[in-house]
Amino acid sequence: MAAKRVIIVGAGIAGLAAALRLSQAGWEPVVIERAPARREGGYPVVFSGVGRAGAQRMGVLPALRERQVSAFDLAYLRADSRPRFTVPHTAVRRLFGDGGMALLRGDIEDVLHEAVADQVRIRFGATVTAVTQDDEGVDVTLSDGSAERADLLVGADGLHSTVRALVFGPEDRYRRDLGHVVAATMLDQRPDGAPERAFSTVTTVGRTFTVADLGDGRVAAFFTYGTAAPDAELAEGPRRALQRAFPGPAWAVTELLADLREEAVYFDSVSQIVMDRWSQGRVVLLGDAAWCVTIFAGYGSSLAVGGADLLGAELERRPADIPGALRAWEQALRPEVLERQRKGRANTGVHAPRNRFEIALRDVPLRLAAVPVVTRLLGRHLG
Ligand SMILES: Cc1cc2nc3c(=O)[nH]c(=O)nc-3n(C[C@H](O)[C@H](O)[C@H](O)COP(=O)(O)OP(=O)(O)OC[C@H]3O[C@@H](n4cnc5c(N)ncnc54)[C@H](O)[C@@H]3O)c2cc1C
Structure with missing residues (x-):
């Protein structure tokens, strides 16, 4: 039987994690990324919980461990740079708990990209301009005029998602600043x-x-x-x-x-993204596109990887019922997302x-x- 095809829009952490997990599940992913080439750098994030568990199942935890930022203090300074107080690195380590790792956002992307590079086609400098679907599949028109058909479309294109706008409606309906x-x-x-x-x-x-x-x-x-x-x-x-x-x-x-x-x-x-549903038929949103929890929650990368892992698991469990798998996935993930969004709002x-x-x-x-x-x-x- 031919492998099922998935089009993934966005080659950030969510998109690359989905590409990795779904290719491990036997799917054939194509990634569409608007940027002309891989993005670099970023900012430090704390990676833990469902993200770490997902990374372990996908086999990328050792590579992430190699990149982690270790032993740093938290120094709180006055405006003139004199120290106010310092949380020493030993206490910072305890704060993260056993599983927490500090990583550069770009390093997480890098590790995921290295893991998929040989198996997944990434089309840079392209975006999606139209989406239609029927009972058998989903058709996507790209900005270069070409078209792709697949069994599933994953919108992993971040806070200002185009897939969300095309399929679920305008951003201001879901964005909470x-x-x-x-x-x-x-x-x-x-x-x-x-x-x-x-x-x-x-x-x-x-x-x-x-x-x-x-x-x-x-x-x-x-x-x-x-x-x-x-x-x-x-x-x-x-x-x-x-x-x-x-x-x-x-x-x-x-x-x-x-x-x-x-x-x-x-x-x-x-801004947070708050939606009642993350999927519609054969189209699903993942990561910040679906539920951006914000820097104030500090868990978006972990949710992106954990969410991709769980998505792959549900699709493996129900290969003949993609919309059903997407609904089951939402149900399983939603409580944690809502809790992280609540924490994010409380932290402003x-x-x-x-x-x-x-x-x-x-x-x-x-x-x-x-x-x-x-x-x-x-x-x-x-x-
Ligand atoms: C300052 C800061 C600190 C943070 N700290 C933490 C932390 O401590 N812990 C943590 O877990 N998370 C943290 N986060 C959140 C985390 O970075 C994100 O939640 C996570 O990277 C989500 O990734 P994503 O792939 O969903 O979205 P993005 O990283 O936004 O990736 C989306 C991708 O889609 C591409 N794209 C966009 N539009 C289109 C389009 N129309 N067509 C094609 N491609 C498109 C983009 O170029 C990009 O490559 C922090 C965020 C910020 C800003």
Whole structure:
């Protein structure tokens, strides 16, 4: 019998994980990626839970382990770079729990790409412009005018998913802005004021800046700030918007923003995607396209990999009933997604505290985090 075909839109973590898991299940995937080539870098993420379990089943956990960022402190600094307090790396390790790994988003993508490179065709520089389906399959028209037919279409094309817009309706029907903007970029070097092998954070009223020294000469920076009108900030572009939102800390951001390569910056609204259904017939959304939980939940990569793994398992279980497999998959995954979204919403104040009191309040558990019993409780709370 011929292998079932799946078209996957998006070669991010969700799309590549789906390509890997479905090819392991005997499917023939084709990946459609809008970017002209593989994207690089990203920002550090904590990878754990369902993501780690899925990665283990797919056989990529050892490769991910090799890339993990180990032994870093969390340094909380004043605006002038003097230390306020530090959570030492031993306590950070306990906070992550046994399974948690710090990884660069781009490294997770890399590992998944290496695992699928020989078996999966990726069409770069292409997107989808139309989708229709019948009882037997789904037809996709691509931006170059070509057409593909498959048994299943996976929309893994992120927060601003085109597959979602084409099949489920416009983004504003599902997007819930959390009133913040996030920017992330890689740096050529660590700013002098930031300690080595640390994630250094400066929080002032309404904004947070973090610079992460990841070792091997890799340094990432990210910014979050509160705003009532995220779309207006995005329209301005990262350099101008960040220069206005971050008049300091001068030792870290002034030069960085002046030299910012805008095309290398991730710059977006912090928004969740809330949908009653993630599938319709033979079309399914996966990852941020379906349920973006946001940076405030800190679990999107894990859900993308875990969700892909579970999707493959359900499709293996019900090979003759694809819509039924998709419904079963949704039912199994939804409780965890809803819980992570709830945590994400509850965390919004942490990144852009409204006053100095909220900053002090946020700091209490962090200052205590070096105490083992508190670390264990915190770890449980953060999940
Ligand atoms: C600053 C920051 C920190 C984070 N920290 C964590 C963390 O600690 N832990 C964690 O687990 N998660 C974290 N996340 C979330 C995590 O990065 C995402 O949830 C995860 O990468 C989801 O990946 P995705 O593949 O669904 O979407 P994306 O990474 O957005 O990938 C979508 C892909 O689709 C492509 N694409 C888009 N539109 C089209 C189109 N029309 N046609 C074809 N291709 C298209 C894009 O180019 C991209 O390659 C963080 C996110 C941010 C922004």
